[in-house]
Amino acid sequence: MSDRRLKFWGWGHEDQTLSEAEARAIATRVGGLTGLAPEGYIAPPELGEISLAAPRLKAPETLSSICSTSDYDRAAHTYGKSYPDYIRAYARDFSAAPDMVTFPESEQDVTALLDWADGADAAVIPFGCGSTVVGGIEPVVGDGFKAVLTIDMRRMAKVLEIDPVARAARIQAGVLGPNLEAQLKPSGLTLRHFPQSFEFSTLGGWIATRSGGHFATLYTHIDELVESMRSVTPSGVMESRRLPGSGAGPSPDRLMIGSEGSLGIITEAWMRLQQKPTFRASAAVKFDSFESAAEGIRAVAQAGLWPSNCRLVDAEETKLAGAGDGSFHMVVLGFESGDHPIDAWMARALECVRDQGGRIDAAGERDSVADAWREAFISAPFKREGLISCGLMHDTFETSITWDRLADFHANVKAATHEIIKRATGAPGHVSCRFTHAYTDGCAPYFTLHAKPTPGREMEQWKEIKTAASDALIREGGTITHHHAVGRDHMPWYGAQRPELMGEALQAVKARLDPKGLLNPGVIVPVQR
Ligand SMILES: Cc1cc2nc3c(=O)[nH]c(=O)nc-3n(C[C@H](O)[C@H](O)[C@H](O)COP(=O)(O)OP(=O)(O)OC[C@H]3O[C@@H](n4cnc5c(N)ncnc54)[C@H](O)[C@@H]3O)c2cc1C
Incomplete structure (x- = not known):
């Protein structure tokens, strides 16, 4: 991970914050082109200006090295990057901050965190890099839980194996786009998946949200690049077989791809690679x-x-x-x-x-x-x-x-x-x-x-x-999202779009994989309690 700190309220690193003069110049230009006059200026929030409720969780000794209740970590895991996220951040409102943020370094850590959350009756929010624009990581989970724990996957960021013959790599889910490509570089291969948010989003986030790269035809979505994957659920680990294709029933990968943290935590995946374009x-x-x-x-x-x-x-x-x-x-x-x-x-x-x-x-x-x-x-x-x-x-x-x-x-x-x-x-x-x-x-x-x-x-x-x-x-017959995902913001329209029976079947799947409904409550499957 880079030493540069990400903004806790917005896009990119802290040192990439626009000055007031830069913000005004951009707004004046866009205002001129759109016929909308900018008005006033609200400075981005400083940590010292926000107050957070006392955390309702205390880490057990065995997990304390990967748990944080610092104001920075809690604030930085409150919002994604949508317009309403900015409005609330600029209003210095971080009332929905999670009680604790955790940074697992291995799959065993993820399992231990889920076990602990289960015992503590805490909702769990899987987190990639928080680039969601649909409320995917916001810790708003209803009143049925005693606390909220966010699991930030970014310390699991290694390319573990490269298979140059089949052109595939086993990659941990928390790796950010640039680090992923840097690790693949010596092999001359590339994942070649470039969402606009590439710099500040993770492989696990892409798979969990069925992200769309900026390649406009053929392999548009990450789905086509997943060869097999591994997820930790409250009911155990689910891993699929590495295959170039399979006709054996509904695909286990397709069940988890697009599940947006509601069915399990993706820990790693074998991804199909390509030769670098020349x-x-x-x-x-x-x-x-x-x-x-x-x-x-x-x-x-x-x-x-x-x-x-x-x-x-x-x-x-x-x-x-x-x-x-x-x-x-x-x-x-x-x-x-x-x-x-x-x-x-x-x-x-x-x-x-x-x-x-x-x-x-x-x-x-x-x-x-x-x-x-x-x-x-x-x-x-x-x-x-x-x-x-x-x-x-x-x-x-x-x-x-x-x-x-x-x-x-x-x-x-x-x-x-x-x-x-x-x-x-x-x-x-x-x-x-x-x-x-x-x-x-x-x-x-x-x-x-x-x-x-x-x-x-x-x-x-x-x-x-x-x-x-x-x-x-x-x-008008379209979809509520082609690649921005469902999150919390799109749930009513996702509910209207998907077949009702499929919604019920998903609830049954959730009940099997996550019986207490701890994982990302309210996303993909409505809150159960
Ligand atoms: C400026 C900007 C441009 C964007 N451009 C694109 C684009 O071109 N294409 C596109 O598809 N999207 C785009 N997005 C949306 C967003 O970047 C994607 O949804 C991205 O895939 C989210 O990745 P993330 O790692 O930041 O995940 P997060 O935002 O942290 O999480 C997103 C969802 O995935 C779940 N999740 C994250 N990691 C895991 C995991 N390991 N296991 C299980 N669940 C997990 C979370 O619980 C949440 O529901 C853009 C967003 C912004 C702000």
Whole structure:
């Protein structure tokens, strides 16, 4: 683990906090582009400004070296990184902090912690790096428990074995993205899974939430990269067999992948690796209409070319990213291979988008547009903190939909979001869209909203907007999440989306693996007590 300390209230390290001047400059720029005037400035919280309730747990002697009740640790495990998380952190409200944070160094430690939690009647929150944007690690568990214990997996961060023949590695769940790739580097292999949160999220978190990497086609979700895995549950250890594929009944991996800490604690997994790419090509393509850009993406996705990048960024978002002037929608295409030149694939993809009216700039210009978009993508989480500090609401929600329903879906969800922003805040907001992933049968639209909430009413207004936007996603036939997970925030819509009988079956599975309902209560399965 790095010696640099992570912010207890936000994204990245403490030394990456924006100054007031930087925050104001970002808010002024975005305010100018969205028509929303920033107002005031709230400084990020200092530890000395918050007060936490006395911890209700005392570590047993045998576990005391891996347990902490320090204010920093408890505060840093209270929230994820969503807009409402920031609002409460900026209000210096850490009333939901866990009683204790623990840092297991081995699977035996995890088992011992679960045993102890069971005896102490404490709810257990599995924790990767807290990058959840859906309330996945928030210690809000109802009144049925005597205390809350968070299990932070980041001390279990080793690549334990590499199999160069099958190209797979056995990796501990608590490893952060950059450390994982650094350990694989000498082998020349890579996991090649890059969510936008790569730097500050863990392998276990990715598997637990079915994360989506930024590769836009083919291996979009972590699911495809898991060869086998091992989890500790209150009822024992569950480990699956290493296999390239199996038709033997429902997959044990698929039961745990996406269980979001509600069924067990993932301790390690065998992950499929790939050769590092050495051949690369990218292009940015401009379109006059959103619809023809979407048709361009569909044509590429259905051509079997499997580009690593295949994104549509609408005109408003292109402008916000500093990659355009708002007069065109952009499709970003990228190909990579560690094995063969990809020029023929790129040439065919460019034919597909040209056929739909795409314009391809000369190489120099298209590189600068693609670079501007990439830089905006990486710096976005830091900039968002500046906007929130200066009184602007910034939130995102994402989904997926089949191509045949896309046009109406996009129009109706966007209209519903505009309408609710106006109703909730009394003023128009700004809503933009990009496609993060493309499939043969559909795509994953990702909406970004900006609004100007009333000071002091941010939580209430955010809830109104979130509810109406989520209702629209489900009403219009989409999913409540393509890759941000369910957490606590999406439970009502997850309940509406999944078959009722499956919900009941999941409860039965939970009752077998976690009979006292200790693990992440309220996530995936409703609180049982
Ligand atoms: C700026 C930003 C960008 C993001 N971009 C993406 C993106 O591109 N793609 C994407 O998919 N998501 C993205 N996310 C969401 C988030 O990063 C993912 O959900 C990520 O997988 C969470 O990993 P984590 O290690 O931080 O887990 P945490 O946030 O700590 O936990 C998430 C959930 O997983 C459970 N969990 C964590 N570790 C374990 C474990 N070892 N065993 C069992 N359960 C566990 C927790 O209990 C919780 O329910 C983004 C978030 C932010 C803030």
